Amino acid sequence: xxxxxxxxxxxxxxxxxxxxxxxxxxxxxxxxxxxxxxxxxxxxxxxxxxxxxxxxxxxxxxxxxxxxxxxxxxxxxxxxxxxxxxxxxxxxxxxxxxxxxxxxxxxxxxxxxxxxxxxxxxxxxxxxxxxxxxxxxxxxxxxxxxxxxxxxxxxxxxxxxxxxxxxxxxxxxxxxxxxxxxxxxxxxxxxxxxxxxxxxxxxxxxxxxxxxxxxxxxxxxxxxxxxxxxxxxxxxxxxxxxxxxxxxxxxxxxxxxxxxxxxxxxxxxxxxxxxxxxxxxxxxxxxxxxxxxxxxxxxxxxxxxxxxxxxxxxxxxxxxxxxxxxxxxxxxxxxxxxxxxxxxxxxxxxxxxxxxxxxxxxxxxxxxxxxxxxxxxxxxxxxxxx
Numbered sequence: 001x002x003x004x005x006x007x008x009x010x011x012x013x014x015x016x017x018x019x020x021x022x023x024x025x026x027x028x029x030x031x032x033x034x035x036x037x038x039x040x041x042x043x044x045x046x047x048x049x050x051x052x053x054x055x056x057x058x059x060x061x062x063x064x065x066x067x068x069x070x071x072x073x074x075x076x077x078x079x080x081x082x083x084x085x086x087x088x089x090x091x092x093x094x095x096x097x098x099x100x101x102x103x104x105x106x107x108x109x110x111x112x113x114x115x116x117x118x119x120x121x122x123x124x125x126x127x128x129x130x131x132x133x134x135x136x137x138x139x140x141x142x143x144x145x146x147x148x149x150x151x152x153x154x155x156x157x158x159x160x161x162x163x164x165x166x167x168x169x170x171x172x173x174x175x176x177x178x179x180x181x182x183x184x185x186x187x188x189x190x191x192x193x194x195x196x197x198x199x200x201x202x203x204x205x206x207x208x209x210x211x212x213x214x215x216x217x218x219x220x221x222x223x224x225x226x227x228x229x230x231x232x233x234x235x236x237x238x239x240x241x242x243x244x245x246x247x248x249x250x251x252x253x254x255x256x257x258x259x260x261x262x263x264x265x266x267x268x269x270x271x272x273x274x275x276x277x278x279x280x281x282x283x284x285x286x287x288x289x290x291x292x293x294x295x296x297x298x299x300x301x302x303x304x305x306x307x308x309x310x311x312x313x314x315x316x317x318x319x320x321x322x323x324x325x326x327x328x329x330x331x332x333x334x335x336x337x338x339x340x341x342x343x344x345x346x347x348x349x350x351x352x353x354x355x356x357x358x359x360x361x362x363x364x365x366x367x368x369x370x371x372x373x374x375x376x377x378x379x380x381x382x383x384x385x386x
Contacts, residue, residue, distance in 0.1 A: 025373075031365055032366075035359070035361075035362035039354060046354065047347075050341070054339070055261075055337050056337070056338045056340060059334070059336075060334050062331070062334035064213070064288065069286075069302070071211060071218065072253070072256075073207065073209075074205075074206035075206070075220060076249040077202055077220070077247070078248075078249070079202055082106040082107070082198065083194060084195065084203075084244070085106070085221075086220070086223065087205065088218065088219055090216055091211060099171070103209075104207035104208075106118070108198065108202075109201065113202070146159035152169035153169065162185050204251075217328065219326065221324070222244045222323070244322050246273050246323065247271065247272045248270075248271055248280070250268070252266075252267050253266040255284075255286050255301070255304055256300065257301045261337070262303060265304070265305065277312065277322050278311065279321060281310065281311065282309075283306065283307045283309065284304050285328075286331065287302060287333065288300075288333075289302055289303050289335045289336075289337070290334060290335070291337045292338045293339045294339040
């Protein structure tokens with residue numbers, strides 16, 4: 001039995017030193033205290049990382065098909081009236097949304113930025129007492145008004161009962177409304193008078209667009225848009241102005257829902273117009289993004305990068321149309337962010353590494369100081385430091 005115990009003692013990889021050989025020093029105490037504090041700080045730092053989730057990032061090929069892209073926006077035009085401003089969206093598939101109004105709110109603002117009025121669409125049509133019928137004469141009791149579309153009717157039964165309906169009928173035909181005063185509905189509603197009343201006002205437009213998940217553009221511009229000879233043009237003659245001030249503040253532009261850590265580079269961007277007329281262009285690369293939190297909840301959204309450009313031009317075609325244009329394209333690569341907790345085994349391994357590392361470095365430092373002090377003391381005793 002004693003032989004077995006002796007063999008076991010010989011296997012001891014951690015031989016002990018007799019207490020008679022211990023020498024406790026002041027420097028050793030200081031280093032021990034300092035190393036203990038360092039170990040505690042590193043331990044609590046590692047514990048905090050363990051208790052909080054970490055985010056893992058991956059790049060994968062985006063294989064989604066047939067989805068919609070939601071564009072959220074909030075843009076302010078300090079010198080462009082709401083009655084003038086419109087928004088269009090179109091994409092490379094050929095789909096077009098002209099003069100979009102649904103899910104969009106306009107706020108009239110004065111020169112100081114104060115809100116005058118909030119409304120869903122453009123100028124609107126006031127109630128007219130006893131309007132004229134298409135074929136003349138005032139309306140009598142129970143009679144129905146049916147206004148003329150001034151040659152833009154598609155059928156004999158079609159009616160244009162407001163200035164806006166006449167403009168929309170012209171838009172479908174690809175015509176421009178050059179003189180609203182010759183249109184009975186526009187004249188009675190005071191179309192030009194309302195535009196003049198809003199002269200000097202600004203407009204805040206916010207809401208969202210649902211577009212196909214393909215490359216395209218959306219733009220804010222003055223006038224009502226329509227297709228003419230296969231080209232996208234805006235009816236600007238009706239406003240009887242030679243130039244439009246398109247200075248704008250982008251309060252928010254986002255492609256999709258918010259998720260933690262997202263940065264939208266166009267938020268709080270300001271661009272001031274220095275020339276009489278021009279076209280502001282933003283070229284945007286949209287990167288599909290999926291964010292999964294620690295509870296497994298998933299948010300499908302997008303990030304984007306952007307470059308800016310300004311070009312001068314005359315009023316007319318799309319290439320020189322005054323407006324603020326956002327041209328977007330989609331990346332074929334999707335970014336995935338996944339929140340997850342560090343495993344306990346990983347935490348334990350890091351703690352052991354901290355303790356072992358600090359202990360080893362402290363031992364080396366203590367040994368260096370101890371033997372250094374000892375060597376200096378010995379030389380002093382030999383009289384070499386007189």
